[in-house]
Amino acid sequence: MRALVVNPPTSGLRMEQVPDPTPGPDEVKVRVLEGGICGTDREIVAGRYGSPPPGRKDLVLGHENFGKVVEVGRSVQDLRVGDEVVATVRRGCGVCRFCRTQRSDFCETGMFTERGIKGRDGYFAEFYVDRPEYLVRIPRVHRLTAVLLEPLSVAEKAVQQARRVLDRTEGPPGTIAGRPRTALVVGTGALGMLSVFVLADEGFEVTAVDTYVGKCPASSVLSTVGVRYRDASAGLSVLGTERFDLILEATGSAALDFELATLLAPNGCLLLLGLPADDHRPFPVPGADLVRRLVLQNQAIVGSVNASRRYFAQGLRHLTLFRRRWGTVAEQLVTERLPWTDFASVVNGRRPAGIKWVLTMGG
Ligand SMILES: [Zn+2]
Ligand SMILES: [Zn+2]
Structure with a gap:
């Protein structure tokens, strides 16, 4: 599959072929529909931040995401093919008391990983796999703002x-x-x-x-x-x-x-x-x-850093309230959606002033 790949701490971002991920029995495979670009991505592309998974030199970029489940492992109960989802970013260290209670945003060891940022591949790819506990299901009404759920x-x-x-x-x-x-x-x-x-x-x-x-x-x-x-x-x-x-x-x-x-x-x-x-x-x-x-x-x-799953759920409730009070204001934060093959002009900051650029991966 294709993915947008960086080699931290070397600057630059390129589209490459990487192995297509296969879900384990307790994982789902998600086709990425959209990815949002933020300052963290630009820092990583500039070579000032980010680290690849252990034993590798390259990292698939991307943490702000929206996608659709296309395959479900046999022991997965909570998600079905066709569900639209947003994935959380941080994965706990497995050691400290916060990570062991699903509050990795308060990790004490610093040994957590973050998809697309620190030690774990991100979402600017055609597909990713992950466990349902890290995925938040998105009601259809929030399709156009789902990519904003991570920020x-x-x-x-x-x-x-x-x-x-x-x-x-x-x-x-x-x-x-x-x-x-x-x-x-x-x-x-x-x-x-x-x-x-x-x-x-x-x-x-x-x-x-x-x-x-x-x-x-x-x-x-x-x-x-x-x-x-x-x-x-x-x-x-x-x-x-x-x-x-x-x-x-x-x-x-x-x-x-x-x-x-x-x-x-x-x-x-x-x-x-x-x-x-x-x-x-x-x-x-x-x-x-x-x-x-x-x-x-x-x-x-x-x-204050990052966010546990509970804040994604709270964000989803707020998206409903924002819509009720102010109509499409949240949608208006997306300045432009463009095909992910046009990534260079966005990450290099060569677009006019705006709020949020979103790459579309297809689907
Ligand atoms: Zn971000
Ligand atoms: Zn921890």
Whole structure:
């Protein structure tokens, strides 16, 4: 079968013939219909991230996925041929207490693998096989947004983590002394926008910022969901003296993260999702000021990674709610679908500004 293959840490991506996978008795074989491209894929293609399976030099790329079951192992009960599914990404280490209880997103050993990223082949191929416990069945109504479920699961976990931190003050759920909680979402890529939807749906008063020069590709979707947009291309001073209960960062700039900490309201939470490039360039941080504010104002800086199956299920519930409230907003996050043979222009960033590019593998 054909697959999109990388050789980390060498840069580059190419289409190659790889062995067609055969499902074991407890596995299903899935024909990949669509794959979403994100910043992590671009980092891997650039040779800055990712590792092949043990004993190999090459890795099949791709973690954001949507496909159709075409073959079912004889002891599989939960899935049938024809079911449409999204696969989770992380596979637990099998050793730590979290991985042994299906919470590999909290793995303590770091020995987990991730399909298409770390030590395990991904989904940018004609087929893959996996066990049903890693597959989430997708109702037909969500076919056009299913490929967003993986990044949505990341947003789901992040918002849940943030709520737990904010709930330390034990106010009435979702409000602080009668006013809605405020959130600032930094970055209007797919992860930022999906976080905006979750937060808006959960009653936060949301502001979104990014640094697009020119028209922000997400601006019409933001106005549909009633979220305020600020152009921060000239800096965060555009927010004036506003402070936020929750700041959710989805850009991957470490310097920006420290600047964002100064915009936290008392008892606020800065939640970091973006992964900064590993460029080893140190920068100055006003550390004493930062720690004083964190201590005196009960603030928290929290990181959040990946997502267990439960957050995929929660994401599916939210896709239904988004559709009910705002129609096709989630579908509008897909800027373009193009045949996977055209992968080069997408991974090399040679397309006009947009939110999410999706490769179609056929079917
Ligand atoms: Zn991704
Ligand atoms: Zn583990």
